[in-house]
Amino acid sequence: MRTWRFHKAGAIANLVMDEVAVPRIGQGEVLVALEYAALNPADRYLVQGQYPRAGAPPFTPGRDGAGIIVEAGQGSRFKTGDKVCVLGGGLTGVSLPGTFAGYCPVPEAWLAALPSDWTFKQAAAGALTSLTAWRALVVCGNLQPGETVLVTGASGGVGVAAVFLAKALGAQVIALSRSEEKRQQLIALGADAAIDSESPTLEKEVRAAAGDRPVSLVVEMLGGPYLEKSVRMAAPEGRIMVVGLLADLKATVTIGLLIHKNIRIEGMSVNNFKAEEARAAWTKIVDLYQRNHHCPVISEVFPFEQVQAAFAHLQAGPMGKVVVRCKR
Template sequence: MRALLTTAPGGWPNTSISNVESRLGQPNQVLVKVTAVGLNPADNFQIEGRYPGGPKPPFIVGRDACGVVLKGDAGGQWKPGDAVIALQSTTTDLEHGTLCEEQWIAAENLARKPTGWSDLEAAAAPLVYQTAWKALVDVGGLQPGQTVVVTGASGGVGLASVQLARAYGATVVALSRSTEKQNRLRTAGAHHVFSPETDHLKDKIFDAVKAKGVDVVVETVGGPILATSLHLLGVHGRISVVGVLAGVESNISIPALMFKRASIHGVLVTDDVPAKSQAAWTQIVELMTTAEIRPIVDAHFPLEKSSDAFEKLRGNVFGKVVVQVSN
C-alpha cells in the first residue's frame, strides 16, 4: 500500500510517499480503507522530531481519518462496508498512523461517519472537535449563557471552539489578526471578533460582552498571549491551554491569578479512555446536527501531494487541511 513514510533519521528530507508492506492486524482491530485524513500540527511535529515522546522512524503519521471497513473485528462490532471515522485521541501507537491507503485501527477507536457529512468533513473533525469540547465543557466547565474567548480562532481547534461554544449557548469572542479571517469568524458563529493587537483589548471585550471578565478562554496560541488571556478572565474564570504556536514560555501575573481565583489547565485528549471519547463524540455530533454546522475544510490535497498539504498547514489556514487518500 502507499503511505507517507518517515524513515531514519527523520525529518522532511526523509519523508515521502512510499510502498509499505501491509501488516497483520489483531483480533480487536478493524482493517479500514482510508479515504481521507485530516492533518494536525502534531503530525508535522512528529515528522520534524519535535513531538514529545513521538515515534522513532520508520513511522506513518496521522490520527484523524475517514474510511470504509474492509475487514471487521473478531467481536463483530464492525462489518465490511461500514463507513467509519477514527477517534484515535487515546492511541499510543503513533507509528501506525492513518496517512496511508489502509490501516488496522482498534475497534473501540472507531465511530460511525456522521450522516450527511462528506469524507473530507468527517476526516477533518475528530481530534480538533474532541479537543475543543474538552477545553470548553470538560475542563472549562462552560455553561450556556457564559462567555468564551478563543485565541487563534481561525485554526482547527480554534474554529471548532467557536462553533461548539456558539452552539452550546455561550457568547463567543474570537481573536484573529487577519481582517479577512475576522469576517469569516463572524460567519462561523463568533458574536464579537477582535485582533489580539487591538488597543485597550480588555476594555473593548468587556464592553462587548457587558461584563467585567469572561468565564472561559480557549488558549490555542500560548507564549505571551497567555498573560493576556489571564487578564481577560473574570472571578473564578478558567483558561484551557491547547496550543503553543506562539511559544512554550509565558510570564503571567501571580496576583491576577490569585485575586481572580482563576485556574489554568493544560488540555490533552489523550487523557480520555475510549469510552469517554465515544461519549464526547456522540454529544459533539448531536450538538452540531442540531445547530446545523459542519467542520470547515480550508483545502484538500491528494495523497501524492501530502507535502504540499503540510506546507499549507504551516501557512495561512482557516479551518482544516485534509488529504484525500482515495475516493
C-alpha cells in the same frame, strides 16, 4: 499501498512517500481503507521528534481519518463495508501507524460510524478537533450556558470547532484571529465578536465585546505571550484551558494577577480521553452539529501526493481543517 513516512525525525521535508505492504490487523483492530486524512500541528511536532511517546521511524503519522472497513476481526462491532471515522485521542498516528496511508489498522475502540449526512472529508476534519474543543469547554472547562468564552487562534481546526460548540452550548463567543478575512468568516460561523489577536488594544476590545458578561472561560491555543493576555482578559474566577502552544512553548505569567483574580490555568489534552468517554462525547458533538445543520469546516483539500504543501498551508494559518485525499 502508498504511505507517507519519516525515516529520521526532523523537518516535514523528511516525510517521504513509501510503497509498503498492506498492514495486517492485530487483536481488537479493524483495517480501514482511508478516503481522507486530516493534518494537525501535532503531526508536525511528531515528525520533528518533539511529541511524547511517538512511534519509532520509519513511521506513518496522521491522527485523523475516515474511510471504509475492509477487514474486521471476529466479534467486531464493525463489518466490512462500514463507513467510519477515527476518533482523536487514541494512539493512531502517535505510536500506532497513522492515517497518511492507503490503509490503516485502527483499534476499533477509537472508531465511530460516519455521521449520517456527513462526507468522509468532513468526518476526517471533525473528530480530533471537536473532541479537543469539547474537552476544553465541557469536560475540563465546565462551560455553562450564558458564559462568555474567548477562543484564541480561533481560525484553526480546534478554534472553529470551539467557536461552533461553545455557541451551540449557549455561550457568548469572542474569537481571535490575525486576519481580517478570517475574522469575518468567524462571525459568519457564529462568533459574537472577532478581534485581531495582534491589536495593541486587544484587552480593551475584548472587554468591550464581552459587555456585561466578562470572559469566564478561555480556550487558549497559542501560549507564549498570549497566556498573560488571557489572564488579563479573564474575569475573576476565570478558567483558562491551555490547549496549544503555537506562539511559544514557554510563557511568563504575573502570579500576582492569578492570586488576586483567583484564575485557574489548566493544561488539557485530548489524549486524556478514555475510548468510551471519547465515543460518548462524539455522540453528543455530532448531535449538536446535526441539530444546528452545521458540519466541520474545511480550509483546503490536497491530493495525497501533496502532503508537504498541505503542511505548509497548515503552518501558514488555515481557516478550519487541512485535509488530504488518500490514495492506495
